[in-house]
Amino acid sequence: MADDTRTNHPGWGDASLAIHAGEPVDPHTRASSPNLVMSATFAPTEVPGFSARDGHGYEGYVYARVGSPTVAQLETKLAALERAEAALCYASGVAAGHALIMGRLSAGDHIILPESSYVGIAELTRDTLPRFGVQASFADTTNPAAVAAAIRPETKMLWIESPSNPTMQVSDIRLLADLAHARGVRDVAVDSTFATPLATRPLELGADFVVHSLTKYIGGHGDAMGGAVLGRKADLAALGLETTVHFGGILSPFNAWLILRGAGTLPLRMEAHQARALAVAQHLEAHPAVKRVFYPGLPSHPQHALARAQMKNFSGMLTFQTHESGPAVAARMVERLQMVHFAVSLGHHRSLICWIGTNDINTSSFRHDGPAMTRFRDWMGDGVFRMSVGIEDAEDICADLDLCL
Numbered sequence: 001m002a003d004d005t006r007t008n009h010p011g012w013g014d015a016s017l018a019i020h021a022g023e024p025v026d027p028h029t030r031a032s033s034p035n036l037v038m039s040a041t042f043a044p045t046e047v048p049g050f051s052a053r054d055g056h057g058y059e060g061y062v063y064a065r066v067g068s069p070t071v072a073q074l075e076t077k078l079a080a081l082e083r084a085e086a087a088l089c090y091a092s093g094v095a096a097g098h099a100l101i102m103g104r105l106s107a108g109d110h111i112i113l114p115e116s117s118y119v120g121i122a123e124l125t126r127d128t129l130p131r132f133g134v135q136a137s138f139a140d141t142t143n144p145a146a147v148a149a150a151i152r153p154e155t156k157m158l159w160i161e162s163p164s165n166p167t168m169q170v171s172d173i174r175l176l177a178d179l180a181h182a183r184g185v186r187d188v189a190v191d192s193t194f195a196t197p198l199a200t201r202p203l204e205l206g207a208d209f210v211v212h213s214l215t216k217y218i219g220g221h222g223d224a225m226g227g228a229v230l231g232r233k234a235d236l237a238a239l240g241l242e243t244t245v246h247f248g249g250i251l252s253p254f255n256a257w258l259i260l261r262g263a264g265t266l267p268l269r270m271e272a273h274q275a276r277a278l279a280v281a282q283h284l285e286a287h288p289a290v291k292r293v294f295y296p297g298l299p300s301h302p303q304h305a306l307a308r309a310q311m312k313n314f315s316g317m318l319t320f321q322t323h324e325s326g327p328a329v330a331a332r333m334v335e336r337l338q339m340v341h342f343a344v345s346l347g348h349h350r351s352l353i354c355w356i357g358t359n360d361i362n363t364s365s366f367r368h369d370g371p372a373m374t375r376f377r378d379w380m381g382d383g384v385f386r387m388s389v390g391i392e393d394a395e396d397i398c399a400d401l402d403l404c405l
């Protein structure tokens with residue numbers, strides 16, 4: 001875990017921090033760019049104990065599962081961008097979410113999740129946690145009263161994802177964090193992958209933890225998986241000992257090095273993503289084949305006012321529904337798209353689009369029925385095209401989509 005503040009100047013802006021935080025000139029070689037340190041083990045300058053617990057407090061590196069230099073440089077940069085005391089990196093976004101949930105919750109605890117959130121986390125909490133005696137329930141996090149009603153005496157964590165995957169719902173982080181803490185919920189965690197620290201800084205809004213899939217916007221180029229948890233130094237020190245040392249799902253230094261390089265241009269890329277996404281959203285909204293578009297930056301988004309208040313950048317994610325059946329349009333996309341890739345994932349410099357059927361995702365992941373299913377369908381219709389608008393020319397992205405609509 002990195003908490004080095006030497007290159008984390010509190011007065012610097014996002015563009016400076018994205019480039020310089022965690023990346024001092026190497027004192028030995030005077031290298032300007034970060035070194036890639038792949039070493040699995042390190043030769044310490046004193047005789048450490050064999051257990052990672054003994055190494056706690058030792059300044060240098062001992063073994064790469066406990067900590068390693070290139071990963072620590074990325075952790076410093078992420079903490080600076082998120083204005084967090086500390087950051088911990090993991091092998092993927094799901095590994096980060098898993099580490100936080102399993103590291104903080106114990107048998108007998110309860111966690112509340114949004115009715116729409118990344119399916120990997122929804123499935124982990126719904127299917128796996130009960131085997132360990134942790135109960136999970138879903139609440140509509142766009143409705144604070146619904147969250148309040150879902151809180152139990154044993155609720156230890158409220159999980160928020162904003163904007164949410166795949167509905168593009170925005171949740172009021174400050175309001176929910178205050179509400180949850182006032183009712184005794186210890187941890188408020190926010191998956192801020194869609195927003196990025198350039199749009200929203202959940203810790204400043206009262207959250208205790210932020211989670212990112214680094215595979216998405218922060219890495220930004222679709223060539224390295226990674227994840228991170230950010231929060232208070234003391235919380236992350238305790239989490240790190242268990243979740244990196246004992247669970248072992250650490251980030252490879254090579255991926256950390258790629259993500260460090262990608263993160264340097266995050267502020268520029270987010271501006272470009274937002275500009276392209278707004279142009280594509282407006283194009284789709286005016287398109288006769290399109291039934292509905294959800295983009296937080298459009299006035300037609302049901303929570304546009306909240307998005308304006310909570311997001312400094314509307315990011316590059318949008319969904320849309322077509323009049324024609326989604327699977328038929330999706331089949332044409334696979335065949336005809338020339339530039340946009342018909343593929344899952346998001347936040348890469350190239351545009352990606354995929355089709356998500358409402359019944360399919362509900363059967364595999366959420367299993368809503370009754371009013372929860374009605375609410376889910378209000379945002380999803382029979383299914384949505386989830387598009388991660390890249391930073392190509394907006395006219396070319398629109399022309400590519402027009403080939404299929």
Ligand SMILES: Cc1ncc(COP(=O)(O)O)c(C=O)c1O
Pocket residue numbers: 092093094095118120161165191193194212213214215216225226227345
């Ligand atoms: C919002 C969100 N959180 C977490 C994840 C998981 O990240 P990863 O694929 O890096 O494990 C994803 C992946 O799509 C996501 O969209």
